[in-house]
Amino acid sequence: MIEQLHEVIHKIEQEWPAKRLLVLGDVMLDKYIWGDVGRISPEAPVPVVRATHQSEQPGGAANVAMNLAKLGAGVVLVGFTGGDADEELLTSGLRVHGIDPAFVACEGFPTVTKTRIVGGRQQMLRLDSENLGKRADGEHERLLARVRQELPSCHAVVLSDYAKGVLEPKLCQAVIAEARKLGIPVLVDPKTADFSRYRGATTICPNLQELSVASREDVHNLEAMLAAGERMVGEFDLEYLTATLSEKGIAVIRPGNRFVAPAVARQVFDVSGAGDTVIAVLALCLASGLGIEPSVQLANIAAGIVVGKVGTVPVEKHELLAALAPDIALHAEDKVLTREELMRRVAVWRASGERVVFTNGCFDLLHVGHITVLEQSRRLGDRLIVAINSDASVSCLKGPSRPVVSENDRARVLAALAAVDAVVIFGEATPLEVILAARPDVIVKGGDYNEDTVVGAKEVKSWGGKVAIVPIVEGHSTTRLIERSIAG
Known part of the structure; x- marks a missing residue:
């Protein structure tokens, strides 16, 4: 090494x-x-x-x-x-x-x-x-x-x-x-x-x-x-x-x-x-x-x-x-990237003819449902980018008590997963700017989304990419983990 x-x-x-x-x-x-x-x-x-x-x-x-x-x-x-x-x-x-x-x-x-x-x-x-x-x-x-x-x-x-x-x-x-x-x-x-x-x-x-x-x-x-x-x-x-x-x-x-x-x-x-x-x-x-x-x-x-x-x-x-x-792959810190670093890394992957997959989320308190979506996403290509909401963005979406885990810690934990090739933090309301910068071949979302409700779907299809919806593991969510922790 x-x-x-x-x-x-x-x-x-x-x-x-x-x-x-x-x-x-x-x-x-x-x-x-x-x-x-x-x-x-x-x-x-x-x-x-x-x-x-x-x-x-x-x-x-x-x-x-x-x-x-x-x-x-x-x-x-x-x-x-x-x-x-x-x-x-x-x-x-x-x-x-x-x-x-x-x-x-x-x-x-x-x-x-x-x-x-x-x-x-x-x-x-x-x-x-x-x-x-x-x-x-x-x-x-x-x-x-x-x-x-x-x-x-x-x-x-x-x-x-x-x-x-x-x-x-x-x-x-x-x-x-x-x-x-x-x-x-x-x-x-x-x-x-x-x-x-x-x-x-x-x-x-x-x-x-x-x-x-x-x-x-x-x-x-x-x-x-x-x-x-x-x-x-x-x-x-x-x-x-x-x-x-x-x-x-x-x-x-x-x-x-x-x-x-x-x-x-x-x-x-x-x-x-x-x-x-x-x-x-x-x-x-x-x-x-x-x-x-x-x-x-x-x-x-x-x-x-x-x-x-x-x-x-x-x-x-x-x-x-x-x-x-x-x-x-064995060094999580080298997979947590700024947007500019991500663009350079994607250029390297494309030069090698690799297919790039993108997904996003808060990923607060990582659980088996998250892992399943990430592994399914990675199977759709050669490289997987995970964009995560910043702390401020999570608070706007989930309320002032969230996130439980800070953005840097969430990024580092995700980067340690073998299925993940790059993690980037975004502070906007949606990941659209990251999607436009990375131009992935596939966007993946889990749960009850459809192509019309996936941010970036229109854009990724405009350059020949596709949108994939993968099923989530029922009964697993960060909100339920927090509620269970408070109740217990």
Whole structure:
């Protein structure tokens, strides 16, 4: 279970959309040729892929930017391109998702492109188009000028190194120094064995193989690598080292202190881009002021989602929140929402294709009749919203002696029920404003109501929803409980 869940949910839903991050690194275009494999070639012992369609996707540092954008952040992406048709494809693909490309085109250097041939769900072959030669003098200074222009408006920096010639030591040190002056965290996804070029960053995020090469320790000797990681923190003036340990999870390493967040078990189809997802989530967490321990727990969950996809496909915000749903269900406080929070939560549910059900009432002294209506309501969809009258609203309806239980306590008790996914308090005479905000697929009422007497019925039917009347359990009511308590 993730630590500080309430704070994590708050930051994802409310703070991440206000953040802007700068990604500097090796931008690429990932091309895919998709097809079916039905036989082996008679010309050579290789499978024959019958192509069915093609697609393009931003890759490398551009995939980090895509992950950040899909998680709701604003992004500026800085890197080298070739001033060619592949750059145009990459730029258009980024702008569709609200990413600001700040590219420097270099003559004689094509936009780095990787073409993957996929048969079924299996990658068969990859073709790379790139020039790894040394760029002309002044090109890296042009990159640095773009970074300096954008940096003051950003909340975190990601250096995404794919060893394609962007992140030279001088540029890395200049960017890290500028960011430190502004108090902006810098996260590095390394590809070189020499971590000294990243000196002064907030954290470096190597995988097992990268940590093994940098530490010169056997990849199978985890203890030796982690001990070397502790030494690196001091040697390279880091706050901590963040190492992804494959199926073992993610480790946060400080001198004399280690924290390991276990990996989330998932069926793995393709690990491409999983590291980009991890560093994107960590960067957003640090940009939002979240501690590193809950941040790596969240990054683990995100990585578990992305490895279940084929290709470098970013994790989306609604997928991340959906993956947290089992934990949210065990924390009642995370299901009691303001109206604005409810609208954001409903947007996540809709993005996941879930059917939203709505019911309302006072729910003063919760009893078996209430429980029955709530359980029947939940069966009509995937998510159940319960809107409850505020204390003032209950007093207007029931008299000055009511409610017996305060609105906050009523909300918390209802939120603890497994059938309930969200509770919102309304102070108006009816829940119509909440209904219009949430736009549920189904409105449920219990008892002797009919569609003509249900508040919001006309509205919900206008957008294609429906009204359901469920029977109540006879002999159970809050009024009777109170009368019995007074008489007894």
